[in-house]
Each structure stands twice: as C-alpha cells, then as structure tokens.
Amino acid sequence: MRSAAQGGGGVILLSFIVALALTIVPLPDMLELIRPEWMIMVLVYWVMALPQRVGVGIAWILGLLLDVMRDALLGQYAITLALIAFIVIHLHQRLRVFPIWQQALAVSLLVILQYILVFWIKGLTGELPSFWKMLLPAVSTLIFWTPVYLVLRQIRRRYQLS
Secondary structure, rough: OOOOOOOOOHHHHHHHHHHHHHHHOOOHHHHHHOOOOOHHHHHHHHHHOOOOOOOHHHHHHHHHHHHHHHHOOOOHHHHOOOOHHHHHHHHHHHHHOOHOOOOOOHHHHHHHHHHHHHHHHHHHHOOOOOHHHHHHHHHHHHHHHHHHHHHHHHHHHOOOOO
C-alpha cells in the first residue's frame, strides 16, 4: 500500500490545473498587462520542493499546454519553462534556504528570463514586443510569490508530499 508521501501526484496536478486556469481566465486589458505568471510560480515551487518528482519533462509538457492555450508558436513556452525548471533544479538547494523575499526576487528574474526568450522568439517572427509587457508581470509575480508559496507549502505539508 502506498503512503500519501509516495503518492500525491493528483495534488500536484491539481495545482498545475489551477495555475493554468488562472493563466487563461479572461481579464480586462489593463489587468491583463499585470497578470502574474501563475504557471511559473507553481512550477518553481514544486521543482524547488520536490525536484525528484517535478522536473524538466513536466515543465516541457506544461509549456506545450501554455503554447496551445495562448495560441503561441508551438514550443516557445515549452522551451522557456523547461529552461526555468532546469535552472531551479540546479539551484533548488540554495533557493530553499533563501528568505521568502529573496525567493520572490529570484522568481521575478526567472519571469524576466522567460519574457526575454519569448520576446526574442516573437522578434524572429516579426512582432515588436513591449518592455512593459515584460516588466509588469515580473513585478506582479514578485508580489504574489509569497501567498502562492505559503499556500503550496501548506498543501504539501497537509498531504505529506515528499
């Protein structure tokens, strides 16, 4: 019989589904500019907390889902989320001991990295990206990291995920 610590994949999957729903829910144009990167926050948390269970492969699949949901060039979000997961896997032991405000800064830098890569890809296809479309989501992600982190940590502890 499997214990809750060995299972819990459904809880992790549900958190990704909620992040995906928050990512695609329609917002007014003004709020759309400051939408936090929910998927990156949830991905970073699970990779940082459980790097043996959530890694580059899951990030790639989540990125493909984002590509389809955002009607983007197939693979553009997949490669950025996989790169973010790779970076977090290699730094997870350091990130885990950072105070929460430093973690928030690190996650914001990862969001900026994602936007730089996505804007580079869009630039290759002829689109002209805006600087504010990169900076504002990074700032809102910085603000929302603490509550997202605390909620996911509480869920992980409640279901004894390891």
